Amino acid sequence: MLGQIAYALPFLAQGFAVTLWVSLLVVVLSLIAGVMMGVGLVYGPAPLRWAVRIFSDTIRGIPILVLIFFVYYGLPAVGIHLESFWAAVLALTLFKTAQVIEYLRGAVGSIPKGQSEAAMAIGLTFRQRLAYVIFPQAFRRFLPPWINGVTDAVKGSALVSLLGITDLMHAINQVIGRTYEAMPLYILGAVIYFVVNYALSLASRRLERRFSFIRE
């Protein structure tokens, strides 16, 4: 049994690399999209605010799995052909973007109004206010939940195995299909996911404590 698992390790490592790659792409893309849409939600004109609100509430109201199937099977039906890998990344990014929007809204909303007013009073433009006054303060509130939320991207990435993408989850199932060693392999997989996500949540907790001074 151990021999078989040792033999499968390079294959599992490849799957793990795919898991990390998917997660990384999703985290980076959703950060960019989420911050932009979050700023739109907080400062934008009413139609933009409404659009972002509807986007976020819709995405957060449906299971990620439905979102993944919708994107994967639905896009080709309307003539958009994406490789399954990119369809999965797109679906997970939509899901994460909605989260980032809410983290950003929470973080920016927690900055006292006086800060913005003071910045306006000394004649800073909107961009300067964001860059020099609001964001540096909001960043400390944004970072801990955001890092903790990265675990959702890593966990969510296990669902891409259902599209036939050989991530860690899929690699484990394939090795089980050949060796019938279901329990040891699922436990091994659980341990790997656990180590990655637990490290992230520890980092999040540590940062939260580090930044706790601003909770005055």
Added chain:
Amino acid sequence: MGYTLNFNLIWRHFEKLWGGLLLSLELAVISIAIGIVIGLLLAVWYVSAGRLVRTAIAAYVEFIRNVPLILLVYLVFYGLPTVVDIAYSAQTSFIATLSLYSGAYLVEVFRSGLEAVPRGQLDAGKAIGLTPWQRLLHVRLPTMLRITLPALSNTFLSLFKDTSVASVISVPELTYGAQWINFNTFRIVEVYLVVTAMYLLTGYALLYALRLVERRFRAAH
């Protein structure tokens, strides 16, 4: 492009979606009920236990929270029967998994709820001569439940969405119904539009109802 929406086939097979939705709700309700029992017992145990028990409970919580649900579902359905001699249906297996899953989240919810009960209430209970057991049952738990109600509703709503993972072991809930129609009729866009609407409507109706319940309990005290 050039895709024409045609919902006829969706309505013809709508009982797959409707039955699936009811099963999703059933799975979520049973799982949270068992999860509440697990969460309450472990949280009460945690706050009064020594280091060893605390570590064990924390290990359970952290393990479940940091592993993908789909892996836990596979582990219980395909893995466990290879090492222990029990047989169960996919549905039972999923309920067991989702109960353990929600239990882990609820231990955390209840534990912080118990700690948020004002010290003065417990002292008052002691002052009027309640036994430790009575203080727990009549003072600490009711106050804690009121504090944790919003977190409980949120957990229930996310469990409702998590039931979609049951489709991977062929439990015929809503997402499974969607896939069935997807593969058998190829009305792909339509079926996912309808299913998205069903998840959203149910989810927000539940949210609205739960918020009403929360407000009632807050107003009463």
